[in-house]
Amino acid sequence: MREGHRVCVYAIIRSDHRLPVEARGVGNPPVRVRKVDGNGVAAVVSDAPGDLRARRRDLLAHQDLLLGLAETGSVLPMRFGSVAGGDEAVLKQLRDGEQRYAATLRRLDGRVEFNLKASPDPDALAAVVREDREVRQLSAAARRRPGYEANIRLGQAVAAALDRRAAQAARDTLETLVPLADATAAGPDVPGCVLNASFLVERGLREAFRDAVAAMTDRHRDRAVLKLAGPLPCYSFAASGAGEPVEA
Template sequence: MSVYVYSIVASDHPRNLDDLHGVGKPPSTLRTVKSKELSAVVSDAPEDLRPKRRDLAAHQAVQERLMADGTVLPLQFGFTTDDDEAVRAVLKERVEEFSERLTALEGCAEYHLKAAQDEDAMLRQILRESDEARALNEQIRSGSGGPDLPLALGEMVSREVEARQDRLAAQVLDGLRGFAREDRTSQPTGNDFLSVSFLVERDNEKSFVGAEHDLAKELGDDFDLRLLGPLPAYSFV
């Protein structure tokens, strides 16, 4: 049977997992694969592993328990390998890399921020501040312009939205980077203009969260900032 790998920790991590179980139905039993410097928390991997709620919850519970007792390198849900010996071989082969990353994550948690602006509010802002957009819009509304004007206005607004969102993303990042050890941006989806993870020292969490709240107030009601955390540092492994 293949092995499901949850996390990598230092060998002296307490790994207090006795009351937890792993993925699968029935739930698998957690165990540890050790090398000299590192340990990996693993279990047998079910053959029909899928991202079901119970399995996602079991995976996350392991990360949170380990995180509460020390530094952890959390693996994404669904990582499997051949057997315990394959896990041990990787721990030995990449001991320097994993140890350096554990040091980098020590005393930290991840916070993930997504940000969006109300589309209608941004459009009103563009029409209010751009003479060109306002002129095109007035021509379209009055019927005095040609048939190509709506397309021209749409393309101009699209370019302006992209430019403004880039500036807004930079403003949010500049406002919060000083409170974090590292940050990693990812491609925003939907109406979001920013998707970013911050690695925040636990002693600095209150200041970071406070800065995010202040930034949300400064931006105003037209903006939607969603902050999740503290989380296992998936984005920084």
């Protein structure tokens, strides 16, 4: 490739990490990917399409490539849309960060990421009325003297009770899952969620981790909705120092 052309950067891997056969990246048709080798570490790149945008097709192609790479070695994933000004720019980045990249790849060896989100169960109203004294009292008052203010107070109390129950379920779930992970990381706040956390899990413990989440889902069925995604590329643990304890 001629220097000066932009390249998409998908991941950083070890130099001896082989690319999947017929590996492809973004674009229509999908472009072939290749390695730019540094000293011990390499970048997985492709020519950058001129109209690169966050289309579903290209987002999936980016993630599928990372998951394919992770099947045969550790991967330091780049965010979709990471673009460099040619192979020499990539090589400079590899040289500048060689030791840091190598250390992160060692830390991610044999591991995958799972993400868990917890939100209040919208179908738990009957359980809230049964178990929450304040909600029962406000519900009875609203039936005796219906009106706008009574309904507002009842709605606020129900929403607060749903959030408390979901937060309790999230804390219990974390206590179960954290021992199964090598590291945890808090994700950004998500509207409607009381927990957004990622877990770095040994590849051999994937099924045990899924089973533990399934058990927590059953245990807290009337308290929280648990949504598990993964295995995923280890985005949340790629940065230096990533993996701080998470609280709910």
